[in-house]
Amino acid sequence: MTAAKPTPPEAPRTTPLSYEQAGVNYDLIDPLKVSAQRAAAATAGHLAAHGFAEVAASRGESAYVIDVGPFYLASIVECLGSKAIVADEMAALTGRSWYDAIAQDTIAMAVNDLITVGATPLVVQAYWAAGGSDWFGDAARAQALVAGWKRACDSCGVAWGGGETPALAGIVEGGRIDLAASCTGLVNPKERLSVGDRLGAGDAIVLLDSSGIHANGLSLARKLVERLPQGWLTEVAPGLSYGAALLAPTVLYAPVTEALWRAGIAPHYCANITGHGWRKLLRHASALTYRIHTVPPVPPVLRFIRQHAGHDEREAYSTLNMGAGFALFVDAKDAERTVAVAQAQGVGARVAGVVEAGPKQLIIEPLGLTFGDDALQLR
Amino acid sequence: MTAAKPTPPEAPRTTPLSYEQAGVNYDLIDPLKVSAQRAAAATAGHLAAHGFAEVAASRGESAYVIDVGPFYLASIVECLGSKAIVADEMAALTGRSWYDAIAQDTIAMAVNDLITVGATPLVVQAYWAAGGSDWFGDAARAQALVAGWKRACDSCGVAWGGGETPALAGIVEGGRIDLAASCTGLVNPKERLSVGDRLGAGDAIVLLDSSGIHANGLSLARKLVERLPQGWLTEVAPGLSYGAALLAPTVLYAPVTEALWRAGIAPHYCANITGHGWRKLLRHASALTYRIHTVPPVPPVLRFIRQHAGHDEREAYSTLNMGAGFALFVDAKDAERTVAVAQAQGVGARVAGVVEAGPKQLIIEPLGLTFGDDALQLR
Numbered sequence: 177m178t179a180a181k182p183t184p185p186e187a188p189r190t191t192p193l194s195y196e197q198a199g200v201n202y203d204l205i206d207p208l209k210v211s212a213q214r215a216a217a218a219t220a221g222h223l224a225a226h227g228f229a230e231v232a233a234s235r236g237e238s239a240y241v242i243d244v245g246p247f248y249l250a251s252i253v254e255c256l257g258s259k260a261i262v263a264d265e266m267a268a269l270t271g272r273s274w275y276d277a278i279a280q281d282t283i284a285m286a287v288n289d290l291i292t293v294g295a296t297p298l299v300v301q302a303y304w305a306a307g308g309s310d311w312f313g314d315a316a317r318a319q320a321l322v323a324g325w326k327r328a329c330d331s332c333g334v335a336w337g338g339g340e341t342p343a344l345a346g347i348v349e350g351g352r353i354d355l356a357a358s359c360t361g362l363v364n365p366k367e368r369l370s371v372g373d374r375l376g377a378g379d380a381i382v383l384l385d386s387s388g389i390h391a392n393g394l395s396l397a398r399k400l401v402e403r404l405p406q407g408w409l410t411e412v413a414p415g416l417s418y419g420a421a422l423l424a425p426t427v428l429y430a431p432v433t434e435a436l437w438r439a440g441i442a443p444h445y446c447a448n449i450t451g452h453g454w455r456k457l458l459r460h461a462s463a464l465t466y467r468i469h470t471v472p473p474v475p476p477v478l479r480f481i482r483q484h485a486g487h488d489e490r491e492a493y494s495t496l497n498m499g500a501g502f503a504l505f506v507d508a509k510d511a512e513r514t515v516a517v518a519q520a521q522g523v524g525a526r527v528a529g530v531v532e533a534g535p536k537q538l539i540i541e542p543l544g545l546t547f548g549d550d551a552l553q554l555r
Numbered sequence: 556m557t558a559a560k561p562t563p564p565e566a567p568r569t570t571p572l573s574y575e576q577a578g579v580n581y582d583l584i585d586p587l588k589v590s591a592q593r594a595a596a597a598t599a600g601h602l603a604a605h606g607f608a609e610v611a612a613s614r615g616e617s618a619y620v621i622d623v624g625p626f627y628l629a630s631i632v633e634c635l636g637s638k639a640i641v642a643d644e645m646a647a648l649t650g651r652s653w654y655d656a657i658a659q660d661t662i663a664m665a666v667n668d669l670i671t672v673g674a675t676p677l678v679v680q681a682y683w684a685a686g687g688s689d690w691f692g693d694a695a696r697a698q699a700l701v702a703g704w705k706r707a708c709d710s711c712g713v714a715w716g717g718g719e720t721p722a723l724a725g726i727v728e729g730g731r732i733d734l735a736a737s738c739t740g741l742v743n744p745k746e747r748l749s750v751g752d753r754l755g756a757g758d759a760i761v762l763l764d765s766s767g768i769h770a771n772g773l774s775l776a777r778k779l780v781e782r783l784p785q786g787w788l789t790e791v792a793p794g795l796s797y798g799a800a801l802l803a804p805t806v807l808y809a810p811v812t813e814a815l816w817r818a819g820i821a822p823h824y825c826a827n828i829t830g831h832g833w834r835k836l837l838r839h840a841s842a843l844t845y846r847i848h849t850v851p852p853v854p855p856v857l858r859f860i861r862q863h864a865g866h867d868e869r870e871a872y873s874t875l876n877m878g879a880g881f882a883l884f885v886d887a888k889d890a891e892r893t894v895a896v897a898q899a900q901g902v903g904a905r906v907a908g909v910v911e912a913g914p915k916q917l918i919i920e921p922l923g924l925t926f927g928d929d930a931l932q933l934r
Contacts, residue, residue, distance in 0.1 A: 201722075204688040205691045205720055207697075211698065211701050212701050213717075216705070216714075222709070222713060222714050223677065228677065240678060242716075244626075244741065249677070249739065251716055252680060253681070253736075254719055255684055258723060258725055258726060261725050299630050301619070301631060302595075303632045305634060309583040312583045312587045318587040318590070319590065325591075325594070326598060330598065333604055335599050335602050335609055335619075337595065337630055338631075339595075339632060340632055340634050342634050345637070346640050346728065346731070346777075347728060347733050348727055348728070349726060349727070352726045354726050356632075358632040360628065395724075
């Protein structure tokens with residue numbers, strides 16, 4: 177297990193390409209989010225009429241948790257985002273469907289969020305909203321989607337409950353599909369709950385490897401393709417096209433969290449590294465310092481994006497996963513064993529840092545980067 | 556409680572407008588559905604590793620149910636469909652947002668499905684996928700969506716857990732939003748399970764009134780507007796425009812099913828009357844005859860659509876809800892009390908028919924209509 181050397185800053189070929197230029201403006205979305213979060217929080221009292229209660233600490237976390245007595249119930253809905261467009265572009269260029277890969281991405285978006293609270297994912301529902309009935313007429317593509325979806329369910333040990341396959345001409349663009357998944361699971365036994373109350377100074381930070389871009393940063397990645405001489409087929413490594421590298425499916429981390437529980441390890445907290453990149457390590461509300469001493473190798477496609485978008489390390493690590501797909505905050509005595517359990521499930525892992533008392537900040541020592549409390553505003 | 560007289564057939568003004576002309580071709584979607592259902596069914600065994608099992612009878616029903624020991628867990632994801640386009644059109648004409656109404660529609664799509672299996676809805680997750688960040692910049696519209704969503708949660712006694720608000724330029728059309736909801740609930744106590752094993756000859760059919768078109772048939776309704784002289788503002792009744800009538804929010808039936816349980820009534824089966832209209836009364840796999848002796852009043856907007864689309868009664872009742880939004884199949888001795896409980900919740904209801912031994916068919920006696928086993932193929 178070797179840590180990657182920090183990538184030396186390289187001169188951007190053209191003007192740097194920011195995430196906002198790529199079309200996502202969080203300033204417009206965030207007021208709605210705040211308003212929705214407040215309204216949502218005000219509905220928690222309804223559970224009392226059923227004899228239940230929410231786990232208040234799960235508000236603002238990656239999955240919502242309620243206490244139903246013998247165990248906790250966790251639920252989530254998540255979407256793939258714009259990665260389907262990359263699959264469509266690559267299908268046109270390569271003549272084969274990539275929907276098996278993005279099916280896994282979609283399930284990963286939901287499952288990897290659900291497991292952060294300590295839940296075992298049990299049921300996935302499919303949401304496949306196409307731009308018209310004719311989307312479903314491409315049998316090879318539809319079969320790839322079904323096959324990839326099932327395989328991802330098999331990998332996570334979840335039951336595929338059913339779903340919805342609407343044809344939404346006029347809402348979803350013609351020839352496109354909006355893929356999402358909902359996931360429901362149980363925290364069972366209840367000691368598995370990891371909403372951060374046990375997170376504290378002295379905990380070790382174990383980072384699990386990503387397989388590439390996963391499903392966050394695709395707006396940027398798609399924008400960037402306009403600058404590439406061979407477009408999607410530009411090589412990011414010998415024999416590996418930019419498009420194919422982007423379409424490496426997201427790692428499913430549920431087998432790791434389940435194996436950890438079987439090994440007697442209950443993480444104190446977990447963070448799924450998605451949008452906002454490594455700033456997600458600051459996800460929990462506590463005032464704690466996260467000091468990273470070892471960074472994982474950067475997947476070639478992310479190194480390539482950083483270089484061609486003209487990003488410095490700060491922008492890259494605050495936008496993309498840069499090789500770390502999931503963070504486990506565990507008791508220091510469990511750190512090395514956590515790595516071993518993950519590796520036994522085929523997922524690269526490393527003890528990357530430590531939680532310290534101190535102001536809320538993320539310090540990535542090998543890169544000389546610090547992100548403060550203001551770097552991530554999710555609540 | 557009076558039953559509506561059947562609407563006399565009227566001469567269509569122009570060529571009849573079929574559902575397929577309106578852009579939804581189930582022949583293209585159904586092969587994927589069948590393939591997905593088979594793959595999904597093959598994942599059920601995963602639950603055994605967690606000590607649980609699926610309720611096999613829920614496969615193909617409106618919500619998927621698993622047995623987690625002390626109770627059953629039910630989950631669902633559902634989308635609004637194309638009704639958001641009507642809200643957009645009416646906003647342009649009236650200068651106010653209609654998103655409070657379609658927020659309720661979206662939750663109704665999920666909740667009204669979940670309760671069919673006897674579940675109490677506990678948590679709703681929001682899925683609001685916009686065509687770009689700028690969608691969220693219209694504060695009045697965004698606030699209407701939030702307010703309507705919360706009010707619907709309040710009406711159903713569910714906690715709004717959270718959700719996803721992606722900006723999906725390139726997948727969702729500019730200026731549009733794809734609205735969906737996932738819902739999780741418990742069948743508790745387990746005797747409340749209503750997946751049809753108790754459905755049988757002698758049961759009464761109680762129909763709960765709809766408020767209008769609800770959220771199914773909107774493709775047809777939107778296509779039809781092209782034929783109307785005043786378009787969306789054409790009156791369907793004095794002072795009631797076509798657009799406003801379409802946007803009457805879907806009735807939330809969860810308060811009725813919860814009140815029924817408190818009254819000691821456990822329906823043997825339930826059908827949410829959505830796509831395929833009254834053919835949904837044939838939803839359960841059993842070979843039984845459903846004889847309707849009383850039909851509910853047809854909401855003005857549905858009468859209007861039938862007339863202007865040039866539909867005969869058969870086409871209308873096999874496509875739209877025609878005044879019946881939800882069907883409860885109850886023990887005959889509970890029939891009148893079921894009606895009273897629903898009415899006490901402010902939902903119109905009537906004993907509309909009876910279940911009989913016999914071939915699988917739906918007989919709507921007042922209209923002289925019969926739908927056979929081949930009228931609905933959902934599995």
